[in-house]
Amino acid sequence: TQLLEQSPQFLSIQEGENLTVYCNSSSVFSSLQWYRQEPGEGPVLLVTVVTGGEVKKLKRLTFQFGDARKDSSLHITAAQPGDTGLYLCAGENTNAGKSTFGDGTTLTVKP
Amino acid sequence: DTGVSQDPRHKITKRGQNVTFRCDPISEHNRLYWYRQTLGQGPEFLTYFQNEAQLEKSRLLSDRFSAERPKGSFSTLEIQRTEQGDSAMYLCASLYGELFFGEGSRLTVL
Numbered sequence: 001t002q003l004l005e006q007s008p009q010f011l012s013i014q015e016g017e018n019l020t021v022y023c024n025s026s027s028v029f030s031s032l033q034w035y036r037q038e039p040g041e042g043p044v045l046l047v048t049v050v051t052g053g054e055v056k057k058l059k060r061l062t063f064q065f066g067d068a069r070k071d072s073s074l075h076i077t078a079a080q081p082g083d084t085g086l087y088l089c090a091g092e093n094t095n096a097g098k099s100t101f102g103d104g105t106t107l108t109v110k111p
Numbered sequence: 112d113t114g115v116s117q118d119p120r121h122k123i124t125k126r127g128q129n130v131t132f133r134c135d136p137i138s139e140h141n142r143l144y145w146y147r148q149t150l151g152q153g154p155e156f157l158t159y160f161q162n163e164a165q166l167e168k169s170r171l172l173s174d175r176f177s178a179e180r181p182k183g184s185f186s187t188l189e190i191q192r193t194e195q196g197d198s199a200m201y202l203c204a205s206l207y208g209e210l211f212f213g214e215g216s217r218l219t220v221l
Contacts, residue, residue, distance in 0.1 A: 004153075033209075042115075042202050042212030043154065088153050097144050097206040098167065101153030 003027070004089055004102035012108040016078055021087055021105040024071045029091030032072050033099065034063055037086040079109045115213035117203050123219045124193055131189045132216040134203030142206040143186050145178055147171065148215070149199045160186060193220045 004025045013019055023032070031050045035043035047056050049065035049072060056063045060083075062075040076083055086106050090099035116135045124130050136143045141162055146154035157176070158168045162183035172178075175193075180186040190197055198220045204210040 040214070040217075042204070042215050043210075044212070045209050048209065090153070095159075095167070097142055097204070097210055098156050098159060099154075099210065101155070103151065103153045 004091055004100055006087075006089060006102035006105050008105060009103070010106050010108075012110065013079055015080060015109055015111050017109075018075070018077050019079055019107070020073055020075045021107070022071070022073050023089035023102055025091060026070065027091070028069050029093060029100075030069070031092050032065055032069070033090045033092070034072070034074055035088040035090065037088060037104070043088055076107075079107075081109045081111050083107060084109050115203055115205055115211050117201075117213040117216045119216060120214065121217050121219075123221065125221050126195060127192055129189065129191045130193060130218060131187055132201050132203075132218075134186045134188070134213060136184070136186070136203070136205030137207065137211055140205035140207045140211070141183070143180060144204045144206065144210065145186070145188055146202040146204065146212075147199045148202055154202055157188075190218075193218075195220045 007022050033048050034046045037043040047063045052067045052069045054065045060077045064073045086104045088104045090101045092099050118133045144159040145157040148154040156169050157172050158178050160180040163180050175191045178188045200215040200217050202215045204212040
Protein backbone atom coordinates (compact mmCIF):
# COMPACT_ATOMS: atom_id res chain seq x y z
CA THR A 1 0.00 0.00 0.00
CA GLN A 2 1.35 3.38 -0.99
CA LEU A 3 1.08 6.02 1.70
CA LEU A 4 1.67 9.74 1.67
CA GLU A 5 2.49 11.47 4.92
CA GLN A 6 1.99 15.20 5.20
CA SER A 7 3.50 17.48 7.79
CA PRO A 8 2.73 19.45 9.74
CA GLN A 9 -0.86 18.40 10.26
CA PHE A 10 -1.83 21.90 11.43
CA LEU A 11 -0.12 25.23 10.88
CA SER A 12 -1.25 28.63 12.15
CA ILE A 13 0.74 31.70 11.14
CA GLN A 14 0.42 35.45 10.83
CA GLU A 15 -0.19 37.22 7.55
CA GLY A 16 3.07 37.97 5.78
CA GLU A 17 5.01 34.97 7.12
CA ASN A 18 6.54 32.28 4.94
CA LEU A 19 5.84 28.59 5.36
CA THR A 20 6.70 25.18 3.96
CA VAL A 21 4.61 22.02 4.13
CA TYR A 22 5.85 18.57 3.25
CA CYS A 23 4.59 15.43 1.58
CA ASN A 24 6.65 12.26 2.00
CA SER A 25 6.35 8.69 0.86
CA SER A 26 8.43 5.54 0.77
CA SER A 27 6.99 4.84 -2.69
CA VAL A 28 7.77 6.33 -6.07
CA PHE A 29 4.96 8.07 -7.94
CA SER A 30 4.83 8.89 -11.62
CA SER A 31 3.27 12.23 -10.78
CA LEU A 32 2.24 14.14 -7.72
CA GLN A 33 -0.50 16.72 -7.31
CA TRP A 34 -1.15 19.43 -4.78
CA TYR A 35 -4.75 20.43 -4.05
CA ARG A 36 -6.36 23.06 -1.88
CA GLN A 37 -9.67 22.30 -0.23
CA GLU A 38 -11.96 24.69 1.61
CA PRO A 39 -14.55 23.54 4.16
CA GLY A 40 -17.60 22.00 2.53
CA GLU A 41 -16.01 22.00 -0.92
CA GLY A 42 -14.15 19.51 -3.08
CA PRO A 43 -10.39 19.70 -3.61
CA VAL A 44 -9.15 22.04 -6.34
CA LEU A 45 -5.96 21.20 -8.21
CA LEU A 46 -3.09 23.65 -7.77
CA VAL A 47 -0.28 21.92 -9.62
CA THR A 48 1.01 18.62 -11.00
CA VAL A 49 4.71 17.73 -10.85
CA VAL A 50 6.08 14.91 -12.94
CA THR A 51 9.85 15.10 -13.23
CA GLY A 52 12.20 14.38 -10.34
CA GLY A 53 13.72 17.64 -9.10
CA GLU A 54 11.05 19.70 -10.83
CA VAL A 55 10.17 23.10 -9.39
CA LYS A 56 6.97 24.91 -10.31
CA LYS A 57 5.87 28.34 -9.24
CA LEU A 58 2.33 29.63 -9.02
CA LYS A 59 2.46 33.26 -7.89
CA ARG A 60 3.53 33.07 -4.22
CA LEU A 61 3.46 29.26 -4.16
CA THR A 62 6.52 27.17 -5.03
CA PHE A 63 6.22 23.42 -5.49
CA GLN A 64 9.14 21.01 -5.60
CA PHE A 65 9.21 17.33 -6.50
CA GLY A 66 12.03 15.32 -4.93
CA ASP A 67 14.75 13.87 -7.14
CA ALA A 68 13.57 10.34 -6.38
CA ARG A 69 9.90 11.26 -6.97
CA LYS A 70 8.95 10.15 -3.48
CA ASP A 71 8.47 13.47 -1.77
CA SER A 72 7.39 17.02 -2.41
CA SER A 73 7.17 20.37 -0.70
CA LEU A 74 4.99 23.43 -0.99
CA HIS A 75 6.41 26.79 0.02
CA ILE A 76 4.21 29.85 0.40
CA THR A 77 5.80 33.28 0.52
CA ALA A 78 4.13 36.15 2.35
CA ALA A 79 1.05 34.17 3.30
CA GLN A 80 -2.34 35.89 3.13
CA PRO A 81 -5.62 35.06 4.91
CA GLY A 82 -6.96 33.87 1.55
CA ASP A 83 -4.39 31.08 1.63
CA THR A 84 -6.23 29.50 4.55
CA GLY A 85 -7.38 25.98 3.74
CA LEU A 86 -6.51 22.30 3.67
CA TYR A 87 -3.55 21.49 1.44
CA LEU A 88 -3.55 17.95 0.13
CA CYS A 89 -0.90 16.11 -1.81
CA ALA A 90 -1.80 13.13 -3.97
CA GLY A 91 0.26 10.65 -5.93
CA GLU A 92 -0.62 8.82 -9.12
CA ASN A 93 0.92 5.93 -10.96
CA THR A 94 -0.52 4.03 -13.87
CA ASN A 95 -4.17 4.96 -13.43
CA ALA A 96 -4.59 8.68 -13.93
CA GLY A 97 -7.36 9.82 -11.63
CA LYS A 98 -6.91 7.02 -9.12
CA SER A 99 -4.92 8.99 -6.60
CA THR A 100 -3.49 8.22 -3.20
CA PHE A 101 -4.04 11.25 -0.99
CA GLY A 102 -2.24 12.35 2.12
CA ASP A 103 -4.27 13.52 5.11
CA GLY A 104 -3.42 17.15 4.44
CA THR A 105 -2.04 20.18 6.21
CA THR A 106 -4.62 22.57 7.62
CA LEU A 107 -3.26 26.09 7.21
CA THR A 108 -4.68 29.10 9.01
CA VAL A 109 -3.33 32.53 8.15
CA LYS A 110 -4.35 35.18 10.66
CA PRO A 111 -4.72 38.80 9.54
CA ASP B 112 -20.98 23.77 -18.22
CA THR B 113 -20.30 24.77 -14.66
CA GLY B 114 -18.38 21.75 -13.47
CA VAL B 115 -19.09 18.55 -11.58
CA SER B 116 -22.33 18.73 -9.63
CA GLN B 117 -23.42 16.46 -6.80
CA ASP B 118 -26.79 16.00 -5.17
CA PRO B 119 -27.78 16.17 -2.40
CA ARG B 120 -25.12 18.29 -0.76
CA HIS B 121 -26.14 17.09 2.68
CA LYS B 122 -28.00 14.01 3.82
CA ILE B 123 -28.89 13.03 7.37
CA THR B 124 -30.30 9.56 7.80
CA LYS B 125 -30.94 6.99 10.47
CA ARG B 126 -28.88 3.86 10.75
CA GLY B 127 -30.26 1.10 8.55
CA GLN B 128 -31.77 3.37 5.89
CA ASN B 129 -30.67 3.42 2.27
CA VAL B 130 -29.25 6.55 0.64
CA THR B 131 -28.40 7.45 -2.94
CA PHE B 132 -26.08 10.15 -4.21
CA ARG B 133 -25.98 11.49 -7.73
CA CYS B 134 -23.05 12.92 -9.65
CA ASP B 135 -23.23 14.82 -12.94
CA PRO B 136 -19.73 15.07 -14.40
CA ILE B 137 -18.45 17.65 -16.81
CA SER B 138 -19.83 16.88 -20.26
CA GLU B 139 -17.69 14.62 -22.43
CA HIS B 140 -15.47 13.56 -19.54
CA ASN B 141 -15.30 9.81 -20.01
CA ARG B 142 -13.84 8.87 -16.65
CA LEU B 143 -15.74 9.37 -13.41
CA TYR B 144 -14.41 8.68 -9.93
CA TRP B 145 -15.95 8.31 -6.48
CA TYR B 146 -13.93 9.10 -3.38
CA ARG B 147 -14.82 9.14 0.31
CA GLN B 148 -13.37 11.62 2.77
CA THR B 149 -13.78 11.41 6.53
CA LEU B 150 -13.01 14.22 8.92
CA GLY B 151 -9.30 14.88 9.29
CA GLN B 152 -8.33 12.61 6.43
CA GLY B 153 -7.67 12.91 2.75
CA PRO B 154 -10.00 11.46 0.10
CA GLU B 155 -9.88 7.69 -0.42
CA PHE B 156 -10.56 6.10 -3.78
CA LEU B 157 -13.74 4.03 -3.97
CA THR B 158 -14.40 3.22 -7.63
CA TYR B 159 -14.21 4.58 -11.15
CA PHE B 160 -15.99 4.33 -14.49
CA GLN B 161 -14.81 4.59 -18.06
CA ASN B 162 -18.00 5.59 -19.82
CA GLU B 163 -20.61 3.16 -18.47
CA ALA B 164 -18.14 0.44 -17.45
CA GLN B 165 -17.12 0.18 -13.80
CA LEU B 166 -13.47 -0.76 -14.11
CA GLU B 167 -12.19 -0.88 -10.54
CA LYS B 168 -13.57 -1.04 -7.03
CA SER B 169 -11.65 -0.45 -3.83
CA ARG B 170 -11.78 -2.92 -0.96
CA LEU B 171 -13.39 -0.03 0.95
CA LEU B 172 -16.50 -0.56 -1.18
CA SER B 173 -18.35 -3.20 0.81
CA ASP B 174 -21.29 -5.13 -0.63
CA ARG B 175 -23.63 -2.52 0.86
CA PHE B 176 -22.27 -0.02 -1.65
CA SER B 177 -23.20 0.00 -5.32
CA ALA B 178 -22.32 2.49 -8.01
CA GLU B 179 -23.73 2.80 -11.50
CA ARG B 180 -23.26 4.94 -14.56
CA PRO B 181 -25.95 3.55 -16.84
CA LYS B 182 -25.59 5.77 -19.89
CA GLY B 183 -22.03 6.90 -19.40
CA SER B 184 -23.14 10.30 -18.20
CA PHE B 185 -24.37 10.79 -14.62
CA SER B 186 -23.51 8.30 -11.88
CA THR B 187 -25.21 7.18 -8.70
CA LEU B 188 -23.72 5.79 -5.51
CA GLU B 189 -26.12 3.88 -3.28
CA ILE B 190 -25.44 2.80 0.26
CA GLN B 191 -27.78 0.20 1.69
CA ARG B 192 -28.41 -0.39 5.40
CA THR B 193 -26.30 2.59 6.39
CA GLU B 194 -24.03 2.38 9.41
CA GLN B 195 -22.61 5.18 11.53
CA GLY B 196 -19.18 4.45 10.05
CA ASP B 197 -20.52 5.45 6.64
CA SER B 198 -20.70 9.07 7.78
CA ALA B 199 -18.35 10.95 5.47
CA MET B 200 -18.12 13.30 2.52
CA TYR B 201 -18.64 11.44 -0.75
CA LEU B 202 -16.77 13.15 -3.56
CA CYS B 203 -17.24 12.66 -7.27
CA ALA B 204 -14.67 13.72 -9.82
CA SER B 205 -14.36 13.57 -13.59
CA LEU B 206 -11.07 13.35 -15.42
CA TYR B 207 -9.84 15.35 -18.37
CA GLY B 208 -6.12 15.63 -17.94
CA GLU B 209 -6.74 16.37 -14.30
CA LEU B 210 -9.37 15.52 -11.72
CA PHE B 211 -12.23 17.97 -11.39
CA PHE B 212 -14.01 17.40 -8.09
CA GLY B 213 -17.57 18.21 -7.24
CA GLU B 214 -18.49 19.90 -4.00
CA GLY B 215 -19.32 16.58 -2.38
CA SER B 216 -22.29 15.01 -0.64
CA ARG B 217 -21.97 14.97 3.12
CA LEU B 218 -23.64 11.99 4.78
CA THR B 219 -24.44 11.87 8.47
CA VAL B 220 -25.76 8.58 9.82
CA LEU B 221 -27.43 8.90 13.21
